Amino acid sequence: MMNAMLVCADCAVRDKALCGALSDGELAALNRIGRRRHLRRGETLIWAGEDNAVCANLLSGVMKLTAGTADGREQIVGLVYPADFVGRPWPGEAGVTVTALSDVELCTFPRAAFEAVLEDHVRMERLLLQRTFAALDEARNRMLALGRLSAGEKVAAFLLAMADRGSGCRATGFGPVTFDLPLTRGEMAEILGLTIETVSRQLGRLKAAGTIALPGARGVTIRDRAALEAAAGN
Amino acid sequence: MMNAMLVCADCAVRDKALCGALSDGELAALNRIGRRRHLRRGETLIWAGEDNAVCANLLSGVMKLTAGTADGREQIVGLVYPADFVGRPWPGEAGVTVTALSDVELCTFPRAAFEAVLEDHVRMERLLLQRTFAALDEARNRMLALGRLSAGEKVAAFLLAMADRGSGCRATGFGPVTFDLPLTRGEMAEILGLTIETVSRQLGRLKAAGTIALPGARGVTIRDRAALEAAAGN
DNA sequence: TTCGCGCCTTGACCGCGATCAAAAAGCCGG
């Protein structure tokens, strides 16, 4: 119990992650099998093709999910934020590689032990199902973007999504909003199905139009949200 | 009970669909709320943006899931085969439109009633979770294809996937395999993020190379599977 | 400070796939 207090009840994502399904008492079980783990930017937690071995909740930082072709082309197929779940219960091989985009902190569980907890807590399994539905919706939205949007639309839509995600859903706002991208230009390109040069040029175009500003390599300021939405095709 | 025998125990997808989680006896409950429904090619079961109202198992035929931009561009984000589940439990609005690609037969459930069945049958909820994971993997694979494959690779990979899906996983075979596509060229284009003309040209190229034959508008014969796999980039 | 190393930007050019246009092939009800 004391342990649970220290490690779980105190957790930054206690109520947002799947664990929100559990009472403080029940957390003791999870706590016994969970292990905190840190990864540096660029380190990989799960490799596509290897057998599922761990599940985890992300506590801090951002990670990416990537799929790749035989000849080395890569596509980012999802981003993972704090309180999100990664990995899969039940045997099988991982379909995607999970890599840290920044230094990250994780709460990891051996797969089999995590399954046992799921077994005993139907409410947690339900939360996992609901999250998986949400992930599927997001993936399908991204398929629409990859297949049908122009480069300019992709970049504009991506900036809007990052602004809303990164800074907690401020209302369709007025005035400049500034935030930092957790991604390099190359990673933006990997998400959007473009090249690094095209991403850079589209950002340059938005900047030249006064729609955004680019303070430092990672910063973005949205100066005219309406224009950005128009560029995204809404 | 007699009803269940007639409608469920007898069902073409009895053991493959989610209902496989239920005993013959338990099927009675489902049977009471389920309703058979037919749709003609082109008719729509669920519209994106409307509230979830029905869930269903597909009994026969093929359906498509589509997402669209504000200005009318469309992308097929998934295909639905017999025994697959469509719709979502729990309130919310549908993210995709579900439309029949051929005449189809469905077993539909009012959403709330379906939730109640899920509630009582944890094993069924687990099957749904596992299917949703599979759908997510498939969506992510398609994201890789949309973002990183050339037109030729997309078409070749698509034909291989259809061959394996349509005719039950024959071993990486020898000799010609023939099957019918459940899709028009336009629908293939919507799946692959291409135009109708490009799809037609890529098929023409494969035909000219002797890799495939195109008997009739819908038929495809794979004459040289190894060459097709090479064209798909494996 | 200067060097070196990532990462980003910018420019020039090219090719793939979209677009526009028209002919050919199925398909169905007379």
Next chain:
DNA sequence: CCGGCTTTTTGATCGCGGTCAAGGCGCGAA
């Protein structure tokens, strides 16, 4: 068998985004 429709194929051209190649900028270490 024909006429009218849809779907597919084929052709000609264009432009977006990829590719190749420099150059700039920021940052940490020597």
